Amino acid sequence: GAGVSQSPSNKVTEKGKDVELRCDPISGHTALYWYRQSLGQGLEFLIYFQGNSAPDKSGLPSDRFSAERTGGSVSTLTIQRTQQEDSAVYLCASSLVRVGGRNTIYFGEGSWLTVV
Amino acid sequence: QKEVEQDPGPLSVPEGAIVSLNCTYSNSAFQYFMWYRQYSRKGPELLMYTYSSGNKEDGRFTAQVDKSSKYISLFIRDSQPSDSATYLCAMSNNYGQNFVFGPGTRLSVLP
Numbered sequence: 043g044a045g046v047s048q049s050p051s052n053k054v055t056e057k058g059k060d061v062e063l064r065c066d067p068i069s070g071h072t073a074l075y076w077y078r079q080s081l082g083q084g085l086e087f088l089i090y091f092q093g094n095s096a097p098d099k100s101g102l103p104s105d106r107f108s109a110e111r112t113g114g115s116v117s118t119l120t121i122q123r124t125q126q127e128d129s130a131v132y133l134c135a136s137s138l139v140r141v142g143g144r145n146t147i148y149f150g151e152g153s154w155l156t157v158v
Numbered sequence: 159q160k161e162v163e164q165d166p167g168p169l170s171v172p173e174g175a176i177v178s179l180n181c182t183y184s185n186s187a188f189q190y191f192m193w194y195r196q197y198s199r200k201g202p203e204l205l206m207y208t209y210s211s212g213n214k215e216d217g218r219f220t221a222q223v224d225k226s227s228k229y230i231s232l233f234i235r236d237s238q239p240s241d242s243a244t245y246l247c248a249m250s251n252n253y254g255q256n257f258v259f260g261p262g263t264r265l266s267v268l269p
Contacts, residue, residue: 131199146192147248149194154199
């Protein structure tokens with residue numbers, strides 16, 4: 043697609059339920075990122091995928107959070123047993139990583155999660 | 159000290175004013191510098207991209223990088239109400255893998 047696509051755009055879930063958020067990156071982009079942004083806050087890095095390398099999971103806040111990327115393209119972020127503090131917008135971004143070249147990341151519109 | 163510092167604002171200016179948004183950073187490995195604009199309830203959109211030190215102009219926007227001082231700026235001339243948004247600075251190392259974002263500055267341009 044022309045841009046990074048995320049779904050669902052809005053999700054309201056009950057505390058304790060599991061949720062899955064999907065990201066379809068820009069075609070050809072090898073790097074994929076998940077960030078979290080709470081109301082009025084900056085971007086919090088969650089996880090990074092690059093090609094076939096092991097993902098950088100250093101930003102995941104707890105073991106309730108996991109993500110996978112299938113076939114080097116679409117990614118799913120899963121939050122198990124959701125808590126109210128998980129309420130935030132989850133942003134996916136992708137990038138074409140080139141050594142010595144222009145490397146910028148492009149964001150989707152986000153998945154707005156509300157845990158009630 | 160945080161890796162990237164940015165005045166969170168909010169910053170309010172009258173329409174037509176020149177706006178200066180700034181970030182400082184501590185990691186000398188950063189080579190690529192970006193500014194993103196984020197409207198309310200939208201994802202960040204890439205506004206400006208610069209490589210290493212120098213200036214880059216695009217319409218009403220000018221991005222400035224001073225690597226010796228570890229300081230980057232975004233100038234907006236003839237600001238418009240449509241410029242009202244949160245502006246995030248971002249930077250990465252030479253391999254474009256370690257993107258670090260500032261917390262963002264909220265700007266309001268009043269008609």
